[in-house]
Amino acid sequence: MKKISYLLIALFLVPTLFLTSCDKGDDTGVDATPAFTLMKDYVINNNLDIDKIITNTDGEKFVVGPPATAEDVPAYIAKYTILDIRSAEAFAAGHIEGAKNISFSNILTEGAAAAKPVLMVCYSGQTACYATALMRMYGYSHTKALKWGMSGWNSALASGWNAKIGAEEAKGHANWTTESAPTNLTFADPVFSTLSTDGATIFKNQVEKAVATGFKTASGTDVLNNPNNYFINNYFNATDYSSFGHVDGSYRILPLKLADNSYKGLDPASNAKVVTYCYTGQTSAVVTACLNVLGYDAYSLTYGMNGLYNTNTAWASNQWGGDSNPKDLPLAQ
Structure with a gap:
């Protein structure tokens, strides 16, 4: 009877030990290296720290402005695979010639398929910059975002920025x-x-x-x-x-x-x-x-x-309506 009892105990203990040994989280035993530390070492050693995302190892910033004139547009767009992450309706109303309309969730897949460096495009430049950072971290280090988004490309699409800067919420605010x-x-x-x-x-x-x-x-x-x-x-x-x-x-x-x-x-x-x-x-x-x-x-x-x-007197650059204004570059439909 004792042998049978010992056998039953062993059968219960083995699966428990097996499941415990499969846990690879941050609490995997005394000597386990935390997941964050493993990731941190990889990021530093592979030039993926935040400064290398803002400006890559070739000195390219994460954002690029639109071309200066309509005559410059063909040479400008020839350099990029242009991915526009706005809604289908906004894209249909006007977009950059040759751009592809995609969902944000597909940026990594589209990055893998791109034959040229990616230019991310959105309404204001903000979501495109978020996407650009994720693309750069994933290995597509030459990805850039269109500064100010389509708002900066053509004044007909600048309503979002124009409306937002009028709020002046901080002026005189208690906080x-x-x-x-x-x-x-x-x-x-x-x-x-x-x-x-x-x-x-x-x-x-x-x-x-x-x-x-x-x-x-x-x-x-x-x-x-x-x-x-x-x-x-x-x-x-x-x-x-x-x-x-x-x-x-x-x-x-x-x-x-x-x-x-x-x-x-x-x-x-x-x-x-x-x-x-x-x-x-x-x-x-x-x-x-x-x-x-x-x-x-x-x-x-x-x-x-x-x-x-927006009307703060300290502006030297990057002020919408100050040193930065929308252009009237051509739109495809």
């Missing part, structure tokens, strides 16, 4: 301040579960997950009225942080690189909505894409400073 930035804190790394122990695979899976989720945004109205609901990071230089003013309580954590650990100033907690804002919402879209891939719950503030306070 808009010129006080010094709060002292940056130091947080632990994000934690997430994965069955992989390979940094490249983890990173690839995180990019795919971010694409499937889509562009995560926060409105200037909500952030300005409810700053305590967010962990806010202002992606300005120190001079502009003071001269423009900023949302009360905004940190200034730059450049968010893994290599120098500046990213550790961000709170990875699941209840900490990390919202980044810049001048146009385009750089913050890139930053937000990178942060979501790294495991943060990250959001880009739409339209950036232009949406909050």
